Amino acid sequence: MVMSVRMAPPLPLIFLLMIHRVSSADWGVSYSPSHICALKDSSVIMNCTYKYPTGYQIMRVFWTKTKDKKETEEFPDLSNDTEYSQRLQYLGDKQQNCTIRLSHVTLNDSHEYYFRFITDKDKWLGKPGVTLNVTDLQVESPERVTEGDSVRLTCKSSCTLTDRATFIWYRNSQPLTERRDRNNELLLQSVRREDAGRYSCAVHGHNHISPAVQLNVTYPPKSVSVSISPSGEILSGDSVTLICSSDSNPPALNFSWFKGGTIVGSGRIFSISKISSDDSGEYKCRSINEHGEKYSDNLTLNVMYPPRNVSGSISPSGEIVSGDSVTLICSSDSNPPALNFSWFKGGTFVGSGRIYSISKIRSDDSGEYKCRSINEHGEKYSDNVTLNVMYPPRNVSVLITGSGETVSGDSVTLICSSDSNPPALNFSWFKGGTFVGSGRIYSISKISSDDSGEYKCRSINEHGEKYSDNVTLNVMYPPRNVSVLITGSGETVSGDSVTLICSSDSNPPALNFSWFKENESSAVGSGQSFSALQSGCFYCQAHNQHGSQRSDTVTVTEHHRSSWHVVFGITVECGAFFILAIIIIIVILFIIKKRRSVKTEDLTVKQVNHPDTNNFTEAKKSIDQLLSVSD
Known part of the structure; x- marks a missing residue:
């Protein structure tokens, strides 16, 4: 079986290799340019195109860079990298263009970058990629030059910038308006001390400015x-x-x-x-x-000196009376002579000039005066001179000692105050228009209501006199002269009432009245008027905040309608009733004498029904007159 593997015909393998060699020509990525030198903080465009076999479908495109040791992924997608995601912009498509823009490049962005795409059948990495070098700018200049020398400053970068650069120069952060640059060099011919400063350079169209270098011109x-x-x-x-x-x-x-x-x-x-x-x-x-x-x-x-020996004088000398004209003169010794003089009363500026005049002087002008002499080297004040203006009394007023109300029996002091020069020594006191005393202080011991009234004082000095305004002395006292007034005849018929009115003299007026029946401890009524419904001896008691007083008693007599008896109620004390009885008996005897034919026990009834009833009325009037006389 092993032999069959080894002896297998090599034709299929050769065929596959031929297919791969032919198809690889259809794959590729091109970069233009492949090396970029960019300025720090600038934007870089990496131009890119790619191709792949016909019939393939692009599934994914992205840019990647040389792998760092810390990275676990072989080809990381930069758009997912937090360092690039906000700065990387894909400008291409999913057909042929794979261009990107990388903004705000830093020195750490110096890398080799690749474009990678994945199809539905295969994937491709555009290697070799684009090499990006990021550089900053540095100014190279001599540390010290002497005025008149020629100086050349050079703006250097670590690599040659890909884009053609136009350099801009700054001195002390201000752009140099003169075009004295040659490529990336600044030539200062016959340097001056004004050329000293901190120089920096930049590339036109870019924000990055090099660190400043100090040029020291001696x-x-x-x-x-x-x-x-x-x-x-x-x-x-x-x-x-x-x-x-x-x-x-x-x-x-x-x-x-x-x-x-x-x-x-x-x-x-x-x-x-x-x-x-x-x-x-x-x-x-x-x-x-x-x-x-x-x-x-x-x-x-040139040695000079400020004013000295400054003094003030008053003209005329002697006593000054209100209404006079007065002149104050300032003198001083200074080099150069003082031309600026000022006058002060106390600490307040009142005028300028060597001479200060006051026409029709008033008492308010009295006080301490001094002058100030000034030249360009300094100033000096004179000693104070006193301007003492004489005037008659004014602002005369009366002060009553003590606080609150003045109550009968108190001791009261009135004090007269006035403003005059010289001070007044003669004071007089008046109540109304009547002289009542002299001296600045007027005292009243155990004051009474009779002392109430309008008071004023008179102040006199050698230049005139003046009266104070009136002050009112209002003496408070408790109720007195309390009395009861009976409205009508003072008699009451069963079922009716007699009105009693209480009056009194007090300050302030009494507002609280109580009514009592003789020999009873509890009040039977209140208020200034009281309605008596029954006979008896009554009195009232008047109150204010300073005390109270009761009236004498009055008698109210009641008679019944059916008895035809006439009883007189008289405004007298109950203790005087006996005298009234005697008077009544005398009147009755007089009537008996005239009416001998009438029986004593029927005297009252018959007189009521008799045509000569007027005689009885006249007798009653006589009794009322007697009562009024006894009151």
Whole structure:
């Protein structure tokens, strides 16, 4: 059996080999170009075409790259790779075109890439593939050049860019507008110090810019100058510093100072403490570095001084009364003479100029005044001068001591205040228009309601007088003079009522009234009026927040309709009822005398029915008059 395998005719194998050799010509992948040098962060197009035998159907196409050690798949699909999926775009089709675009290439994208396609009968890998080299840009230049030299800067890449490149140059991130480039080189002829800076390059149409390289241009001192601290003209006694500045590369380390033609010091800083007029003159400095030296221009040092001995004076001198015209004059010694003067009252600016005038001066103008003298070297204030304006009393007012209400029996103090110059020493007090006292303080001990009223004080000094506004002294007191008023005759018929009204004098007015029946502890009513339904002795009690008081008692008498008895209710105290009884008896005896024929026990009935009833009415009126007199 083994022999049969070995001796099997080789014709089928030869036939298969012939078929394969013929069909392989129908398979293939072509790349154009096969080597690409691309700039970092640019986009790369890999042109690609492919072919396969007629009758085959394309099932899948994709691009792959040389296998990394970490990859397990032999030919990974780059479109599934997270490093490529967002940047890889397939531009071809499933017939002949297999072109792709790879965007934002990085140095890590340098690989050999292949196109692979799979048909329904076979698969193919386009090998060799496309070799992609990604490069960045670097500027090559000398580290240091001397002003006047010629300098060549070169923009280099690790490979020759596939696309024809036009280079752009930048200095300090700003594009160079002058076209001084030759291919990838920048030529600076007769370099100047202004050419120093950080240079970088880029390719036109691409975002990638090379790292910047510093070009250092050395030159001898230039623009040598002297500055003074403090600035401006110098004041006698100050400490002055002269500073020498120069523009050189490398920086100058050797400085010398000259006054006139005489050297006076060395170093970049020259100091003079407590400068005097002898230090005035022409100063200059000399700056030296390894490439040369240069002198500054002359600087004039002129010693001056700010204002001093500043003083203020007032005209006229002596006493100043409200309404006068006053002039204040400022004097000072300064070099140059001060031309700027300002006047201040306290800390507030009030005017400018060496002379400050006030016409028709007022008391509000009193105070401490000073002037300020200024020249270009400084300023100085004068000592304060006092402007004291005399004026009569004003703002006179009365203050009542204590807080809250004034109650009868309290002690009250009234204080008179006024504004005047000189201060008022004469004070008088008035209630209404009546003089009641003198002195700034007016006291009332154990005040009563009679002290209520309008009070004012008068303040006097040698320049005039003024009254305060009125203040009201309102004395509070508890109810007093409490009394009861009976409406009508004071008599009540069974079933009717008599109205009693309670009145009182109090401050504030009483709002709380209670009614009591004699010899009873509980109140029988409340309110200012009370309806009495039965006879008896009644009184009221009035209340406010300061106390209470009761009235005298009043008697209410009741008679029955069927008895025809007439009973008088009189507004008297119950203790005076006996006197009233005697008066009634006297009247009755008078009637008996006139009516002897009538029996005593029927006197009342007959008088009611008799035509001379008017006599009884007149008697009753007489009794009422007597009662009113007794009240």
